[in-house]
Amino acid sequence: MIATLNNHMPLREIVPAAQGRARVSSIGARSFLLEAPGEFDLAAQRRIWALSQTVRGWPDIAEIVPGMTNLLAIFTEAPEDPDTVVARLLEAWGNARSIDLAGKTIEVPVHYGGEHAVDLPALCDLARLSDREVVRIHHEATYRVFALGSAPGFGYLHGLDPRIYMPRKTVPSLKMAKGCVTIGGMQTGVAMLTGPNGWNSIGFAELQMFDPTSPMPAMMAPGDTVRFVPARIEL
């Protein structure tokens, strides 16, 4: 089955970057993941947003999950012929024109440093910057919500300054608090649940960003702009 899938796409190029073609693979029989080629950037994500709008309208779609320059499409039933689904997704990707989502702007007050900023010293070492500079670089940037996932209401934010990229930890912190402002690789975000977390914490935000009883449970949505506003800097 997967051998026929390969006719449609360069499935063997595993790293979803590089060359020009999107890659489609399956998870179980009903779900298909399309990964955009190229850089992890806003241009690719805008096409993913466009693709999401198209695929969401298909009558045989149960649910879609946009990710970071990729889209998981969950169908209502297993297709008889997966090649047809792969071809439809690739065609929709080919037709997807960059769109910009008219998002809102969210200001997140942050207490930089302090007891929750457990990884700030390590980031300063890695970046060869002072804690003051790291904090300034983090809050001066403007971020876009690329996608939500991983925890209820958690937004993956794009726009981190490369000077403060920091890889995820190989051994996660066992009990990082909900509200920690974190950096994971080239992304930043605010922890939504207290628990194990591999991202690096540099501060803390009180803002409630998820309410399961609300008609709009998540405060963030793809396309939103996020700014971190220093409420307090404790270094």
Added chain:
Amino acid sequence: MIEIVETGPFNTVQDLGRPGYRDIGVSASGAMDPFAVRIGNILVGNEEGAAGIEVQTFPFSLRFDRRTVFAVTGADGDPILDALELLPWCAYTAEAGQVLQLKHPPTLARAYVCIGGGLDVPSVMGSRSTSLRGSFGGNAGRPLVKGDRIALGKSADIAPVPASGLAVIEPAVALRDVFPDLVDGTLPVRALPGGEHALFPDDGDAFWSQTWKISSRSDRTGYRLSGEPIKPTASIEMRSHGIVPGVIQVPPGGEPIVQMSDANTAGGYPKIAGVIECDLWRLGQARIGSRIRFVRSTHAEARAVEQAVARYVEDVRTTSEMVKRALRAMA
């Protein structure tokens, strides 16, 4: 009302889950054996998706405070109503004050108590399932504890159930041709190669050919498998992408994880394969310490299984409605 009289940890209110919110990071949750919930609900005259109790630690007992229809489905083993041994996969009427007890099942993992009217906990984001990770839904977002009292919904038909019960031939038996039996105590689980399958040498042979054990670090979120570690030929960093229950990821240690009902919504580990949706209930009934083996499947086979399941469910629904109509006519 029902009252929880005794319970182990991690027994929760579940229905068929809250799909549709993965794009805001909310896991679907829902029963680990959704098939059992659907059949149990049909037997007691509920909508298929009514909320029941998922019991995965035993013994468990509850007291009914009104006359009601109920059925215990899923796991093997005989439920006990007061002192009377009953059959699983069979609807009975309980009188007010009677106590239903479930003992440790002989071989399977999870029993479902479905009650006429369903459990009337608030619906959160379209479902009454407990989201343990998010601490919402179900009974106050947490597992049941002794003394919990849960309201029952209005039963559409306070159904005439024969005194001897209204039984169904359970899926594992009725669909024997569709769901292959254990082979030497090992459960065959059908799966399709996943996005990074090609990264594993010899066409993933080490994954497909070995028998995996479900480790003790397994729960509703995922099963960690123990066995001979499998390693990709190259290590890669994937961008975060949506995942669903059944995805089989290979973390750096090489021992696969199968995501289950409380699956995270996003992941980045290499995916060697994905369990076909229709086999997930069998995996949900596989116990910690038991052995499984993955069998390479196709989309066409998965579709055929889906259709067989749909026919069986339809059959159970039609027959049970017919029996109830007949009983009502006789009454």
